Amino acid sequence: MTAYRQVVVGAGIAGLGTALYGAARGPVLLLVPRAFGPRVPERIDAVPLAAIATLIDLGIDPRNFSDLVRHSQRLAAWSSKEPVGISGREVVHVRRAALEAALLARVVRLPAVTVAPAPADRRELRALAATWSARGVTLVDASGRAAVLAARRDVLRGAWHARVMQQRTSAGQEFSAPRLAAHEGGYAYRLGCAGLITVGLVSFRCTASAVVPCWRRLRREHPFLFEGLDAQDERPIRGYPAGLQSAQHAGSLAVGDAGLARDALASQGIAAALSEAAYAAAVETAAERRLYALRMVEQRRAHARSLHLALADAWPSSLPAWCEYRGEVGRLLTDSAEPPVRVALREGRVRPLAAPAATGS
Numbered sequence: 001m002t003a004y005r006q007v008v009v010g011a012g013i014a015g016l017g018t019a020l021y022g023a024a025r026g027p028v029l030l031l032v033p034r035a036f037g038p039r040v041p042e043r044i045d046a047v048p049l050a051a052i053a054t055l056i057d058l059g060i061d062p063r064n065f066s067d068l069v070r071h072s073q074r075l076a077a078w079s080s081k082e083p084v085g086i087s088g089r090e091v092v093h094v095r096r097a098a099l100e101a102a103l104l105a106r107v108v109r110l111p112a113v114t115v116a117p118a119p120a121d122r123r124e125l126r127a128l129a130a131t132w133s134a135r136g137v138t139l140v141d142a143s144g145r146a147a148v149l150a151a152r153r154d155v156l157r158g159a160w161h162a163r164v165m166q167q168r169t170s171a172g173q174e175f176s177a178p179r180l181a182a183h184e185g186g187y188a189y190r191l192g193c194a195g196l197i198t199v200g201l202v203s204f205r206c207t208a209s210a211v212v213p214c215w216r217r218l219r220r221e222h223p224f225l226f227e228g229l230d231a232q233d234e235r236p237i238r239g240y241p242a243g244l245q246s247a248q249h250a251g252s253l254a255v256g257d258a259g260l261a262r263d264a265l266a267s268q269g270i271a272a273a274l275s276e277a278a279y280a281a282a283v284e285t286a287a288e289r290r291l292y293a294l295r296m297v298e299q300r301r302a303h304a305r306s307l308h309l310a311l312a313d314a315w316p317s318s319l320p321a322w323c324e325y326r327g328e329v330g331r332l333l334t335d336s337a338e339p340p341v342r343v344a345l346r347e348g349r350v351r352p353l354a355a356p357a358a359t360g361s
């Protein structure tokens with residue numbers, strides 16, 4: 001029987017990234033959902049340029065999932081109702097399902113990684129996890145917002161929900177730059193790659209029946225989000241939870257959304273999942289496990305701080321739906337300080353792994 005060094009639950013970007021980094025250190029068991037296959041429909045996500053560099057280091061060719069057009073400007077109706085150009089960090093847009101497929105294709109070629117279906121029953125999975133843990137195997141929860149190994153999950157009461165629409169288009173690159181607009185019940189964004197535009201409507205407690213009227217209103221109030229798109233083909237096609245969620249883990253490490261699902265506004269989820277994968281794969285001892293958990297506390301506080309500022313800056317920020325969510329985010333900032341984390345980070349005691357050689361198979 002293989003003596004696994006790490007067992008990773010979940011095969012999104014966080015789980016695939018952890019398996020990829022961890023394989024350089026020893027055998028990894030990657031547990032995937034039973035109905036595992038390519039994710040449809042495709043979605044466009046914004047990713048900082050630095051995360052693309054990480055993927056290249058991991059041996060992934062970004063041309064498989066991005067046209068690599070760099071955007072440092074976005075058009076935003078955020079602090080005022082009128083859209084203005086804003087400069088920010090450079091991002092590229094990726095086709096999300098294609099990125100996961102490229103990571104998976106790399107992972108399955110690694111002899112150190114065994115891919116197996118996870119037990120469908122959560123209690124069975126947790127019991128199995130406890131037996132691995134007792135044998136000294138490091139457990140990594142990469143199951144996204146499901147956070148299947150968490151001791152506790154905190155979903156903010158004001159958490160927001162996203163409905164995403166995609167449209168094939170022949171429009172050129174001038175239509176692909178990021179666009180963002182605050183609206184009374186939340187915010188909406190638009191991202192694009194060659195031939196595909198995504199518009200996401202992120203709403204406070206959005207019921208299914210409220211979505212279509214909200215789209216219509218958005219089209220009237222913020223036509224710049226819909227430029228070049230066909231109004232006939234504009235039904236939102238998929239819903240996702242998009243607000244801040246955090247989870248506490250006792251006997252396992254959490255990577256990606258399983259530990260901290262960032263608000264979609266931040267466009268940080270993919271970069272953070274890759275970075276946390278590199279840190280989690282390096283963990284060997286109980287002391288490192290504790291430091292990793294403390295690092296996550298810092299991450300949560302940093303995200304809450306920047307999100308709180310961004311929400312306060314939006315023109316509808318004094319409306320009740322916005323106040324409720326911002327209040328919940330603000331409460332995360334009052335957590336007691338965690339001095340050990342600062343010390344650990346300053347001394348560099350939790351170090352991420354360097355990317356494994358791209359040519360390894």
Ligand SMILES: Cc1cc2nc3c(=O)[nH]c(=O)nc-3n(C[C@H](O)[C@H](O)[C@H](O)COP(=O)(O)OP(=O)(O)OC[C@H]3O[C@@H](n4cnc5c(N)ncnc54)[C@H](O)[C@@H]3O)c2cc1C
Nearest residue numbers: 010012013014045046118143144162240256257267269270
């Ligand atoms: C609308 C929206 C827009 C976003 N836009 C951006 C963006 O522009 N840029 C960006 O960087 N981020 C964005 N994000 C965030 C980003 O999508 C997430 O942070 C990222 O997907 C997290 O990856 P993950 O691997 O942690 O989780 P997931 O992608 O959720 O993967 C978790 C995996 O675990 C599996 N799983 C669940 N339960 C089990 C189980 N019991 N056993 C085995 N497997 C299980 C799931 O099936 C899945 O494969 C956005 C999120 C939303 C909702």
